[in-house]
Each structure stands twice: as structure tokens, then as C-alpha cells.
Amino acid sequence: MLNxxxxxxxxxxxxxxxxxxxxxLAVALILGxxxxxxxxxxxxxNSASGIDLIVAPRGNDVQILMATVFGVGSTGTGMTWQSFxxxxxxxAVDWAVPLMMGDNHRGYPVMGTTGAYFDHFxxxxxxxxxxxxxxxxxxxxxxxxxxxxxxxxGYNVGTVIVNAHGAGDVSFDxxxxxxxxxxxxLAATGTAVDRMVFVSTEGFDALHAAYDTPAADPLADPxxxxxxxxxxxxxAENDDHAHNEHNGHDGHNxxxxxxxxxxxxxxxxxxxxxxxxxxxxxxxxxxxxxHATPLHSEHEDHDDDGHAEEHEAHEAxxxxxxxxxxxxxxxxxxxxxxxxxxxxxxxxxxxIFVGLSDRSAILGIQRALQTNPTEALSAVMxxxxxxxxxSITGTAENALRLMSVAVAAASLIGMVVMLSATLDARRREFxxxxxxxxSPRSIFGLIVTEALVTAGVGxxxxxxxxxxxxxxxxxxxxxDYGFRISHALPNITELTLLLAVFCVAxxxxxxxxxxVYRITLSDGLAAKL
Amino acid sequence: xxxxxxxxxxxxxxxxxxVLNIPEFTLAAGERLLLRGPSGCGKSTLLAALSGVxxxxxxxxxxxxxxxxxxxxxxxxxxxxxxxxxxxQAFNLIPWLSARDNITLPCTFSARRRGQLVxxxxxxxxxxxxxxxxxxxxxxxxxxxxxxQQQRVAAARALIGGPDLIVADEPTSALDPDAKENFMHxxxxxxxxxxxxxxxxxxxxxxxxxxxxxxxxxxxxFPKGAPC
Numbered sequence: 134m135l136n137x138x139x140x141x142x143x144x145x146x147x148x149x150x151x152x153x154x155x156x157x158l159a160v161a162l163i164l165g166x167x168x169x170x171x172x173x174x175x176x177x178x179n180s181a182s183g184i185d186l187i188v189a190p191r192g193n194d195v196q197i198l199m200a201t202v203f204g205v206g207s208t209g210t211g212m213t214w215q216s217f218x219x220x221x222x223x224x225a226v227d228w229a230v231p232l233m234m235g236d237n238h239r240g241y242p243v244m245g246t247t248g249a250y251f252d253h254f255x256x257x258x259x260x261x262x263x264x265x266x267x268x269x270x271x272x273x274x275x276x277x278x279x280x281x282x283x284x285x286x287g288y289n290v291g292t293v294i295v296n297a298h299g300a301g302d303v304s305f306d307x308x309x310x311x312x313x314x315x316x317x318x319l320a321a322t323g324t325a326v327d328r329m330v331f332v333s334t335e336g337f338d339a340l341h342a343a344y345d346t347p348a349a350d351p352l353a354d355p356x357x358x359x360x361x362x363x364x365x366x367x368x369a370e371n372d373d374h375a376h377n378e379h380n381g382h383d384g385h386n387x388x389x390x391x392x393x394x395x396x397x398x399x400x401x402x403x404x405x406x407x408x409x410x411x412x413x414x415x416x417x418x419x420x421x422x423x424h425a426t427p428l429h430s431e432h433e434d435h436d437d438d439g440h441a442e443e444h445e446a447h448e449a450x451x452x453x454x455x456x457x458x459x460x461x462x463x464x465x466x467x468x469x470x471x472x473x474x475x476x477x478x479x480x481x482x483x484x485i486f487v488g489l490s491d492r493s494a495i496l497g498i499q500r501a502l503q504t505n506p507t508e509a510l511s512a513v514m515x516x517x518x519x520x521x522x523x524s525i526t527g528t529a530e531n532a533l534r535l536m537s538v539a540v541a542a543a544s545l546i547g548m549v550v551m552l553s554a555t556l557d558a559r560r561r562e563f564x565x566x567x568x569x570x571x572s573p574r575s576i577f578g579l580i581v582t583e584a585l586v587t588a589g590v591g592x593x594x595x596x597x598x599x600x601x602x603x604x605x606x607x608x609x610x611x612x613d614y615g616f617r618i619s620h621a622l623p624n625i626t627e628l629t630l631l632l633a634v635f636c637v638a639x640x641x642x643x644x645x646x647x648x649v650y651r652i653t654l655s656d657g658l659a660a661k662l
Numbered sequence: 663x664x665x666x667x668x669x670x671x672x673x674x675x676x677x678x679x680x681v682l683n684i685p686e687f688t689l690a691a692g693e694r695l696l697l698r699g700p701s702g703c704g705k706s707t708l709l710a711a712l713s714g715v716x717x718x719x720x721x722x723x724x725x726x727x728x729x730x731x732x733x734x735x736x737x738x739x740x741x742x743x744x745x746x747x748x749x750x751q752a753f754n755l756i757p758w759l760s761a762r763d764n765i766t767l768p769c770t771f772s773a774r775r776r777g778q779l780v781x782x783x784x785x786x787x788x789x790x791x792x793x794x795x796x797x798x799x800x801x802x803x804x805x806x807x808x809x810x811q812q813q814r815v816a817a818a819r820a821l822i823g824g825p826d827l828i829v830a831d832e833p834t835s836a837l838d839p840d841a842k843e844n845f846m847h848x849x850x851x852x853x854x855x856x857x858x859x860x861x862x863x864x865x866x867x868x869x870x871x872x873x874x875x876x877x878x879x880x881x882x883x884f885p886k887g888a889p890c
Contacts (some may be wrong), residue, residue, distance in 0.1 A: 134770070137759075568750070569768045572740065573739075
């Protein structure tokens, strides 16, 4: 019977293979949606492990999580270093790592942080970050790059890289006057860390301090930084970073110089630097506009004139002992008298990763930060934020699932159409089969067998199709979104889905099979005898 | 007796007159019989009756000891393939199956035919193909064969697994005279070899030499109370 069904399908191989293809696509879609969802969730959960709290300026939990852990978007405003020290000194806090964001390197997010990041960050259920090459920061201009960044651009220890302003993939505002030297590349983690570039907080500040060179003519280049981003030019842009960046700097300086003589403006968070001239910086991905006012006033509050010089002194100094400090993970090792033992104290940071020695202190810390009189801060629990994220994406996931189920239904209907449409043309075939002993029931079985073979092959092709697609798209997914779809064989859930498709196909085939049963009963052999 | 007909009457549901009225007819095991007669005389209806395709009265048709009319419809398909090999006027091969696969079809549906094979279905089919000078075409799909070749494949399909009765309906109508002679020679020879009774219905002249007995339809069938 199977042999007959196979031959019969082979005889109609064109239509049959189209049907198989449509079932295969539906199956690949159904499994793909599931795997995309599972892989995204697993990847997100892996990226966020080991961090008990993320402290950032008051904002949406999900946005804070996305910006800090995944380098997607920004936290908006900055927060003061005083808040960092406050958080660090909470009793239950085991460690705290500052984060500065807002730059990118050829589209990959740049994080300003301390060497402690590499000691405390955990991924994939508690694994340490390992260096594939080199080590942590050695100097202010040190950079540590994720595995993906290293692989994509072929960077090694010693490579000099230049970062660009803004979070987007396309930047005209390249900090080519503040290059960084790669001192370490991280081993692949399969998380967002792979696609990040880490620089020290002092390096991050220095990058922007470099802008504080004497102001150029304010009218020199009214275009500065306002050129709309356009795709495709980016690589060229960043590769030769030869044009336009001066425009950017000039524009930048234009609005700093007249403002006041704060030397620290330049190494503040970008948002600060830009909000002062909203008009000319619309091209940037930041949300300057909404945060302009609070930030601005914050600025004026602390008056660190002369800080820049201190910086320079510190940088020189830092080269000498930075490594020790990082290796031993002791901030104190920096030994800066005037900064309570911290190696470098940026004025503004964007977020703090916090590890707790006692996790039951979370609620207390959240309450303390909420009632903080000086700054509006949020303390986000990564897992809670992830749950919020899933509840947001859940609707879209369900819509996708619904779509894939609809496609599966359509493809199975296509199969029923294929089987039904040929029934009349096959009446002669059926009467021949009956004449050699096939009962109507056998022919009923033949149709069902054909349907099951079609669906079964379709499912197998679909699984293979998904595997091929996964292999092809994983580089893109991991480059752009920091996660991969697992290559694994179907798990129990997926097998259940496949079985469901198979069973629905079997049920659907009963329709043409019943029709053919009736036809063969009424035809008998009479047509030909 | 392989085939016994007794008071077989049949009238098609929408016909005014009965087409069959056969008081008595018998065919012995291993006997080769040619049934002659013009078209429209009930030959095909007779074949339908004895192969259980049409409903007949209980006791009217006995094939290899089984009362065909008493069989429930669901048993008739199995009975037919178990005991009767049919060669059709239009060959009735499945065009997209190979010659060999067409021949082994009855073995797919009948355990009895399978049980009476000398070797495996494939080997028996190949042996029949060799006997019919078709050995080289075993793997060719039936649709690609000539009429003469298709007819021989159809004969092999009727012969495989040693059914009690071989029934052929105008088997030579599509063949040229030389091929007719050749085909009838093979068919009667194979029937004799397997010991099957052979009933050939044909109005072709010149086939008589291959048969033990030749009768006219009008000799046995009396619809409307008179010879056909």
C-alpha cells in the first residue's frame, strides 16, 4: 500500500512537491517562531544573569534593561557619581559597577565601565567572562571588545579603534581624535556582551573631554551633526573617518563654548552635551529633547571647573597603576586621595550594575532609591524587567503564532485540494485497483496514506529548511540582535507541534478519502468491465 | 467444477429487458472455453456477474465452490482477487507503475494469491514476464509499453498466484492478427500450466484452435425467453 501510494505521488510529483513545499514552509514557520521566541528569551535571560539590580535614572524598567544589558537604546538621562557612591555604600551591596553609554563603534554599542565589570558580570547561568586574548583595561585609552566585534572586524590586542557618537549604526560624529587601543578580547558568550565594546570610564570621559579644545567660530559649520543618517555609507564613514567628523566637533563645541566655561561638559554623557542645541542634533538617536531641562539644571549644580585638568593628570597617572587595580578588583588600588579610593570619578554615569551579598535587601534598596531626595532613580530587577518585556512581546508572539498556524492550515487545505482535485481524473486508476482486489476501504486507505506521506515528507523538509535557514541567518541575528537560534533537534514541544500538524493532515485527508470511497463504491468495475 | 451457473438472471436497473437469462452453464477445472457472440448479447454482463461486480441471486453463480451471490458486498472484492484473474479489453494497467509492479498488484491485495506463489511476488512476476518474452521490460512503466506488450502484462497479472479461473474479455481486440495468435497461444499455454480454467469472451474469428470448447452466447443465454 505504501509502495502504491509512493508511486502514485511520484506520478504526480510536480503538484505533490508543491504541496510538500507549502507544508514544509508552514512547518518551518511554526517551528521558527517558537525557536525565535525561545532563543530570544533564553539569550536575554542568559545576558542578565548575575546582576541583582540595575540602578539607573528613573525610567521604564524594560528600557533600562535593554539599554544597560543589551546595549539597545539608551537610558536617557545621566545620574551623578554621588548616587553611585550612595548605592555602593548600601549595606547589602556586594559590588557595584558604573556604566556609561551613548557611543558606538561601527554600530556596536560602547560601554564605559570599570575593570570590575569583567570580574562581576555573569552570563548563561553564572559563567564568568573570560578573555580570549589579552586582559582588562590597562590605561585610560584601553578597550576590551566582545567576541563578535573582534571576529567581525578582525580586531586583535593592540588594534587601535575609534568610536563614534550616538547609538545608531550610522554616525557622522566620529571621535577619531580619541582612539582606543584594544587590550583584551572576550571569549564568546552568546549574549549581548559579544557585540559590545568596553572602555574605561576615564577613557569614555576623555573621549568627550577632547571636545573641550577652544571653541571654533560658532558659525563655522552650521551643518554640524545635523546630517540625517543614511544607511550604507556607514562603513565607509567609519573606516576612513576622514570627513564630517570635524563638522561634528565644531557643532559640538559651538554650543558649549558660549554656554559657560564648564570644562566637564565635554565628558558628560552625550545627552548633556547635546541637549543644549536640540536643533542641530536631531540626527542623533538620543532623546535629548525630553530630558533637556532636568539635565541642564543638574549640570549647573555641580561646578567642577578645572576638572578636565585633573583628568589629564589622572590619565597620565593612571597608566602606571591601572592594571593592578583591575586585576585585583579593588577600586582602592587606584589610590586617588581626592576621590575616596575610586580610580576615576566621572561626573555623570548612565547606570549601575549592582550585586548584593544579601538578596533580601532588594526591596529596601528599591525603597531607599525611590525616596532619594537628590535624584530620581530606579532600581530594576532584571528578571522582573524581563517578565515585563515578555508581557509586552507576548501579544506580538501570539500574533506570529496565529499567523503560522494560519499558514499551516492553508497548506493543509492545499493538500486536501491536491488530493481532491485529482480524484475524478483517477477514477480509472481506482477501478483498476478494485479489479485487482482493492476494496473501497483499501482505496480509502491509499488516499490517507498519500496524505500522510505528503505531510510527513513536508514536515521533514520543513525541519531541514528551518535548519538551513537557521544556519544562514544566525550570523545576521547574532550580529544585529545578539542572539542565535539553537540548532538543536526538535524538543518535546516542537515534536508535539509536528505531531499536531501530522494529525491534522490525517484528519483533513479523511475528506477526499471519504469522497473516493463513495466514488469507488458507485463505480465498481462496471466502468471498465 | 470451477464455474457453475444455474438460473442466472440479470436486468440492469434502468433497462427495460433482462440481459441475462442462463438456465445452466458449467466450466470444469483446467478447461479452456471460448464464448462467442455479437456485441450487446450480455457477454460483459456475464463476466460482471461471475466476478461479483453486480448483484446476482443466491445460488445463481458458483465459482470454485463459493456462492458469489451469497457473499456480502464487502467480501466480493477479496473473493474476486482470490479466485479470479481478469484480463480486460482495455488492459487496465496502471500506467505509472512498472510492468512488474502491475503484475504483482493482485498479490498486494490477496493473501491467497500471495500464498500460491512459487517464489516471491517479484520472482514470480519476472518468471511470467520471461515466459511472455517481456523480461527486458520488467522495470518499464506500463504507459510506455506497446499495446501487445500491455496485453501480455495484463495476462501475466491475471495469471500470477494461480487463480482458479482466468476470465478474459475481448483480450485480442486491440491486437493485430499475428499478435492475436501469439497472445492466445501464451494465454492458453499459461492457463494450462497453472491448471486454471480459462473463459475467454470474444467475437474474434480464428481463435478456436486454442480452446477445448467453443460455444455461442446464444446457446446458453435466453433473454426474453428466446436465444440472444
